[in-house]
Amino acid sequence: VKVFFRVNPTETLLILQDKIEAEKRVICEWSDIEKGKNYQSVTSDIIKILGGFADMTDLPTACDLFFQYYFKRPDLYMEFYHAVNLYFGVNKDSAHYGFYTQVTFFEKMKEYSDDWKQESVAILFLQIAEEFLKLHFSPAEGGRKNTLTVYQIPLTISEGVENYRKLIWESLSSLCKIEKYRAKVRKVLSSYGGIIEDISIPVLQFDLKYIESILKAHFPPEELGNCLLVNKIAHVFSCMNISCETVFAKYFAGRYFQLYLLLKGPDYTEEVGYEKCKQLKQQAINQYVSNCDLEMFKKLIDVCNDISEFDDHTSWEVGEGLGMAFDTISLKKDCYVDAIKYYIEKDTPNNLHPYHLSDILFSLLSDLEVYQIIASEEYSQKNAWLYAYYHELPSELITQKHLCGLYSFLKDTSDKDITSSSMRDVDFLEKYNVIDKQALIKGSKIILAKMEYSPFIVHIYFDLLFNNYHNTPQEVIQKYNCNLELLEDIYCAMLSHDNHSDYNGQFLKEIYLVRPSILDKYIGYLINKNEGSFRDHQERHRCFFDLDDFIEIYNKIFEQLLENCRFPRMSVPYFLESLLLPTQNEQNLLGRQDEWIRQCIQLFSNDETKMYCLFSVISKLKIERKEAYILLFLENNSLFEDFKRIPLTPVFCSWSGSAVPMYSAWIEYLESLLPSLIGLKWIKHKKYIETKIDYLKRQIESEQIEEILRG
Numbered sequence: 001v002k003v004f005f006r007v008n009p010t011e012t013l014l015i016l017q018d019k020i021e022a023e024k025r026v027i028c029e030w031s032d033i034e035k036g037k038n039y040q041s042v043t044s045d046i047i048k049i050l051g052g053f054a055d056m057t058d059l060p061t062a063c064d065l066f067f068q069y070y071f072k073r074p075d076l077y078m079e080f081y082h083a084v085n086l087y088f089g090v091n092k093d094s095a096h097y098g099f100y101t102q103v104t105f106f107e108k109m110k111e112y113s114d115d116w117k118q119e120s121v122a123i124l125f126l127q128i129a130e131e132f133l134k135l136h137f138s139p140a141e142g143g144r145k146n147t148l149t150v151y152q153i154p155l156t157i158s159e160g161v162e163n164y165r166k167l168i169w170e171s172l173s174s175l176c177k178i179e180k181y182r183a184k185v186r187k188v189l190s191s192y193g194g195i196i197e198d199i200s201i202p203v204l205q206f207d208l209k210y211i212e213s214i215l216k217a218h219f220p221p222e223e224l225g226n227c228l229l230v231n232k233i234a235h236v237f238s239c240m241n242i243s244c245e246t247v248f249a250k251y252f253a254g255r256y257f258q259l260y261l262l263l264k265g266p267d268y269t270e271e272v273g274y275e276k277c278k279q280l281k282q283q284a285i286n287q288y289v290s291n292c293d294l295e296m297f298k299k300l301i302d303v304c305n306d307i308s309e310f311d312d313h314t315s316w317e318v319g320e321g322l323g324m325a326f327d328t329i330s331l332k333k334d335c336y337v338d339a340i341k342y343y344i345e346k347d348t349p350n351n352l353h354p355y356h357l358s359d360i361l362f363s364l365l366s367d368l369e370v371y372q373i374i375a376s377e378e379y380s381q382k383n384a385w386l387y388a389y390y391h392e393l394p395s396e397l398i399t400q401k402h403l404c405g406l407y408s409f410l411k412d413t414s415d416k417d418i419t420s421s422s423m424r425d426v427d428f429l430e431k432y433n434v435i436d437k438q439a440l441i442k443g444s445k446i447i448l449a450k451m452e453y454s455p456f457i458v459h460i461y462f463d464l465l466f467n468n469y470h471n472t473p474q475e476v477i478q479k480y481n482c483n484l485e486l487l488e489d490i491y492c493a494m495l496s497h498d499n500h501s502d503y504n505g506q507f508l509k510e511i512y513l514v515r516p517s518i519l520d521k522y523i524g525y526l527i528n529k530n531e532g533s534f535r536d537h538q539e540r541h542r543c544f545f546d547l548d549d550f551i552e553i554y555n556k557i558f559e560q561l562l563e564n565c566r567f568p569r570m571s572v573p574y575f576l577e578s579l580l581l582p583t584q585n586e587q588n589l590l591g592r593q594d595e596w597i598r599q600c601i602q603l604f605s606n607d608e609t610k611m612y613c614l615f616s617v618i619s620k621l622k623i624e625r626k627e628a629y630i631l632l633f634l635e636n637n638s639l640f641e642d643f644k645r646i647p648l649t650p651v652f653c654s655w656s657g658s659a660v661p662m663y664s665a666w667i668e669y670l671e672s673l674l675p676s677l678i679g680l681k682w683i684k685h686k687k688y689i690e691t692k693i694d695y696l697k698r699q700i701e702s703e704q705i706e707e708i709l710r711g
Contacts (some may be wrong), residue, residue: 002129009058010538016046016065026075042083044076051087052330063108090137092151099160102132106167126175129168135203136195152193165203169210173466176218189214190229193236201240208237210259212247221250224306225403227257259303262288263321264314282324289328294335298342304349314568319350326352330360337364341373348381355389367397378469383415385421387424403435410446415457425464425617430479441483445708448490455497456649462494466502473510484515492521499529505543510545519553523560526575538578545592554579554596562609571607573616573651580617598627605637608645615646623669633674640684648692659703662694670696 042048046069053062070080088105113121127285137153155161172188175181189211193556194203211233219226251257265281268274269651304322308314331335340357343349352356361370368658374385390406406429426447432439447461464470480487491511502508511518544553561575562568580593597614604610611633633646649666670693677686 001234005661006052006056009053009056011323012049013058013061013065013397016049019046020065020069022074023069025072028075038074040087044073044079047076047079047083051083054087054376055093057096057551059101059104059559060108065246067108067112070120072151077120077124081127084124085131089131089139090134090141090153090155092153094153095156095158095160097160098158099164102161102164103167106132106164106171110171111165115173116178116181118427120180122181125171126181126188129172130188130191132168133165133192133207134194135200136197149695154197154380154579155200155203155250157206161203162206165207166210169214170206173210173214173217174215182218185214185221186229188230190389192233196236196240198240204237204240204242206242207503208242208247208699215248215251221254224254224256224260224303224415225309227251228260228307230574231257233627256299256303256306259299260307260318263300263318263325263692265317265321281321282690285321285324286328288323294338294342297325297335297339301339301349302342305346308349315350319352321354322350323356326357326360330364333364337373344377344385345372346587347379347384350383351381354381354385355392358385358388358392362392362394367393367402383412383418385420387593391424391428393694395434398432398435400435401441403432406432406439407442407446410443413450413453415450417454417472418454418457421460424462425470426461427464434479438482442485444480448486448493450495457663458493460488461473463498463501466491466494466507468504468506472505476507477510477514485510487511488515488518488521491518492525496528497521499537503537503540505537505540508540509543513547519556523557524558524604526561527564536546541575541578542589546588550592551596551599555600556603558600558610558613562613569612576613576617577620580619594625598632601629601632602636608642611642617650619647619650623665623672626669627672634676634682634685638681640688643685644688657705660700660707663700663703667693667696667700 016355042051047066050062050066055057056062065078066083070076084432085228088101090099090102094102109121109125112118113125116122135155138150140148140150142148159690171184176185177454192207192211215226215233216283217229219229221230230248234244245252262284265284266272266277268277272280272522300322304318307318326336326339329339340361343352348354357373358370361373365373371389374382374389379385387407390402390409393402426440427442427443429443432443436442444462447458450457465476477484477487480490488511491502491507506517508522544550547553558572558576561572565571582595583592597618598611600614604614615629615633618629621629630648637643648670653662655662670689673689674686676682677689
């Protein structure tokens with residue numbers, strides 16, 4: 001049936017009807033229906049065959065069965081969703097057939113929606129409408145020999161295009177009348193546009209009258225969210241030189257929309273750069289705030305509060321504008337304080353950094369008054385604002401009571417639900433040393449204990465500690481000189497949470513010099529991370545080459561990784577690659593790498609696993625270097641059986657284009673070994689290498705034949 005359904009479509013449809021009727025109905029919750037949307041696959045044979053009826057005379061019947069099957073198997077929603085896009089979407093033949101498939105499908109969808117009382121059909125429609133309202137399509141088509149052709153299809157106006165788009169717009173208008181679907185219609189409207197070519201302008205003009213009708217009927221200009229939606233849509237048309245300002249004039253004249261534009265500021269262009277735009281924005285905000293009272297300022301906060309739900313794209317620019325407004329109004333003490341209270345009451349829209357705002361509060365009020373403003377309300381950013389309070393509290397005001405409050409704040413577990421936040425630091429704890437000389441140590445211990453429930457929180461406190469641009473390793477060691485064990489634990493905790501911490505290993509190296517026990521914990525970290533950590537941050541892995549005892553350090557790491565990694569012969573070579581493969585021509589580093597390799601070969605030439613791992617990496621070095629290491633190995637271990645076990649060429653490799661140059665280089669290297677293998681003692685070694693050379697020559701011949709056949 002799958003292969004020959006086009007030969008006898010009527011018989012095929014009858015067979016599918018019987019199969020669908022025999023299916024048991026599945027009940028599922030529509031609230032979970034959109035999960036897995038990115039998994040673009042259709043595996044159901046029934047859906048595939050029905051999709052194959054696109055552009056065929058029997059498509060209406062196939063669509064009937066498509067929706068009947070959809071009603072029975074809503075659990076296959078994702079397959080139905082992708083099937084619509086794959087089989088019924090706009091393709092290179094759609095114009096030839098007058099968009100017959102698209103018109104038929106949406107007519108059937110409207111029919112089976114039962115005036116959109118069928119929730120399952122409404123949900124499917126709202127998901128696919130966004131795709132079908134594009135003005136440029138890029139369908140892909142598979143060909144012979146695994147080829148893939150991607151077509152670029154700009155939509156041009158035609159009767160078929162008008163008909164299928166009219167069906168979609170009218171259906172969207174009907175769905176707007178149902179409250180629970182209005183937000184999804186908004187999303188469809190918000191996504192309108194994308195790639196548009198001049199040839200598609202008549203389609204834009206056709207769509208405009210329907211868009212205007214939907215907006216005016218269901219998205220009134222009194223709501224800022226609707227004004228932002230219209231502004232986004234109007235931008236699509238203006239980019240194609242289609243004026244619609246008069247059509248949507250009411251949306252752009254509203255007071256809240258004008259305040260939004262004030263906070264957002266002008267868009268910078270090549271003619272007006274970023275700095276100039278920022279200056280103009282600051283001037284406009286200063287002028288507004290200088291002449292406003294508290295109620296007028298509150299409206300700025302209201303704008304930020306309203307747009308957070310609708311416009312993530314410009315929220316940063318608007319938040320920046322609100323920050324400028326707060327700076328300007330800080331000249332009016334009472335107005336600033338009341339504005340901060342209102343901002344907190346509104347749950348801190350745009351989540352402006354509280355440090356600067358708190359710092360201004362301290363310049364206007366007593367520390368107790370500042371604390372009461374921050375702590376009296378319940379709001380989502382309360383933990384961040386309390387942190388800002390203790391961070392910005394002037395040193396001269398700190399008392400024993402403040403220190404106790406700080407410890408209580410740090411011990412509080414209300415930060416367990418924080419998953420995103422600006423960076424914090426622990427440097428500020430040092431100013432509390434005037435009350436307790438151990439304030440930094442005690443505070444750090446409390447924070448580190450949070451690893452049990454929130455590694456993220458621990459990370460945002462300590463991340464700057466191991467940042468070369470914020471602290472030097474020596475400064476950090478001095479801070480924790482009275483408790484280096486704590487510093488060691490903090491470092492390891494940071495590394496376990498963020499592999500990028502201390503990327504070049506400078507802190508690790510300096511901590512090791514005063515606290516050698518950190519090496520064991522670092523090895524434990526490597527073992528736990530295994531291959532994933534070996535490939536990254538070669539600088540950190542190599543940091544011990546700067547030390548006098550680098551040989552003992554790397555021998556210990558090598559030994560421990562082999563003993564404790566799950567698959568050492570697979571994973572340990574990756575670590576050795578991070579140590580030994582050259583990334584830059586540093587003679588001192590190369591000399592120390594060479595010294596470590598040589599002593600490894602001399603000490604462990606009889607250790608099969610160590611030599612396998614080491615020579616897996618050596619095989620990727622330059623010919624003269626790896627030739628010297630092979631000869632050193634033979635000097636220390638002449639056994640042929642052991643020689644056979646070490647990799648002479650890379651175990652894993654990849655290439656682009658022809659493999660011939662790679663094979664040729666390997667042959668050159670192997671041939672360079674032969675003059676050193678003269679005599680009966682080395683006859684087996686020599687034969688082994690000659691066999692490998694012959695094999696590689698055959699590989700070259702095979703590759704060359706393949707290249708000729710591939711053309």
